[in-house]
Amino acid sequence: MTQTLAQLSEQFTIPASEKSPARTPAKVSFKAGQGGLPCIHINTAHAIATIYLHGAHVTSFQPKGASSVLFMSEKSWYEANKPIRGGVPVCFPWFGPKADDAKAPAHGFARLKQWTLASVDEQADGSIVLLLTLRDDESTRALWPYSFELGHRITVGSSLTMSLEMRNTGLTDFQFEEALHTYFTVGDIHRVKVLGLENSSYVDKVAGGTHNQGRNAVEFTGETDRVYDSQADTVIDDPSMGRRILVSKRQSQSTVVWNPWINKSKAMPDFGDEEWPGMVCVETANVKERAVYLMPGDRHAMSVTISLQPR
Numbered sequence: 045m046t047q048t049l050a051q052l053s054e055q056f057t058i059p060a061s062e063k064s065p066a067r068t069p070a071k072v073s074f075k076a077g078q079g080g081l082p083c084i085h086i087n088t089a090h091a092i093a094t095i096y097l098h099g100a101h102v103t104s105f106q107p108k109g110a111s112s113v114l115f116m117s118e119k120s121w122y123e124a125n126k127p128i129r130g131g132v133p134v135c136f137p138w139f140g141p142k143a144d145d146a147k148a149p150a151h152g153f154a155r156l157k158q159w160t161l162a163s164v165d166e167q168a169d170g171s172i173v174l175l176l177t178l179r180d181d182e183s184t185r186a187l188w189p190y191s192f193e194l195g196h197r198i199t200v201g202s203s204l205t206m207s208l209e210m211r212n213t214g215l216t217d218f219q220f221e222e223a224l225h226t227y228f229t230v231g232d233i234h235r236v237k238v239l240g241l242e243n244s245s246y247v248d249k250v251a252g253g254t255h256n257q258g259r260n261a262v263e264f265t266g267e268t269d270r271v272y273d274s275q276a277d278t279v280i281d282d283p284s285m286g287r288r289i290l291v292s293k294r295q296s297q298s299t300v301v302w303n304p305w306i307n308k309s310k311a312m313p314d315f316g317d318e319e320w321p322g323m324v325c326v327e328t329a330n331v332k333e334r335a336v337y338l339m340p341g342d343r344h345a346m347s348v349t350i351s352l353q354p355r
Contacts, residue, residue, distance in 0.1 A: 049076060057073055058072040070087070090201045091108055091201065091202065093105045095198060096128065098157075098158050099156065099159070100134055101133060102131050104131065115227040115319075116130035117129040124156075134224065135151040135154070137152050137153075137154070142187075151225070153187055171200060172201075177193060177194065177195050179193050194209070195208070196209075204349070206350075209343065209344075211342070212341060216340065221332075226350070227325050228325070230285065231284020232284040236284075237262065238261060239279040239281055244272045248270055250266075250267050261281075266305050269300075269302050271300050273334065275297050277291060288353040290350070292351070293349075294346070296330055300326075300331070306320065
């Protein structure tokens with residue numbers, strides 16, 4: 045059942061503290077976002093954040109006193125059955141094009157569905173924990189014939205933690221790919237380095253899927269689309285913004301690094317032609333040979349914590 049803004053507000057709003065000044069925003073509130081899509085707004089002493097029910101999509105995270113962490117394209121669509129460009133799309137149950145169906149939506153159906161908000165909790169430290177859920181239905185089974193329950197647990201504090209929690213609810217084993225396709229704001233991609241993947245092998249999709257061995261920090265001189273075989277945490281070193289973004293992950297054996305550069309940016313209708321220097325994707329994932337296999341009743345959780353450090 046689709047949740048309305050009125051239902052969400054009545055059940056899940058967390059007001060500001062009684063000691064807060066008048067007109068202080070609620071800690072958790074609900075509104076119609078862009079395109080009229082329902083979204084959750086979080087405003088605490090730690091951070092502000094916005095999450096759309098469409099795709100369980102985190103579109104903003106900004107620790108108090110800091111610049112925005114996540115990049116959003118000004119050209120993004122906010123429409124049912126279309127993906128949101130930027131923030132943190134949820135890719136599931138396949139990554140990229142579906143191997144046996146070119147007409148299926150890229151990166152799966154999870155980012156195109158309206159999820160259900162199952163719970164909202166305030167922790168003792170003031171952080172807010174949301175759980176959004178997605179279950180199989182007739183439309184998902186037409187594309188991927190399995191029974192499942194997928195949870196997206198989002199914790200907004202001074203850092204942002206996201207956990208994809210998967211359960212096989214059917215009688216058949218299956219394999220799936222998953223990614224938290226995170227877009228980060230950077231000052232100038234030409235000066236950015238991604239640290240932590242120096243010793244990891246990777247597939248270079250720009251070079252036609254060749255296999256390579258990493259030796260140095262990732263730097264950007266053109267279109268970049270690499271799938272690293274790595275469980276390592278990474279750091280986005282951004283001298284232009286004077287900060288480092290720490291990407292600490294668990295139960296993820298793939299890291300995808302992507303920047304579309306000039307020509308691909310111009311080819312994407314929902315991405316600005318001149319936006320590419322201000323973003324980089326460093327994605328927490330299990331894809332390709334690292335796809336996850338689940339027996340009936342089994343569970344799997346993949347998580348990432350994103351935090352800032354001064355440079």
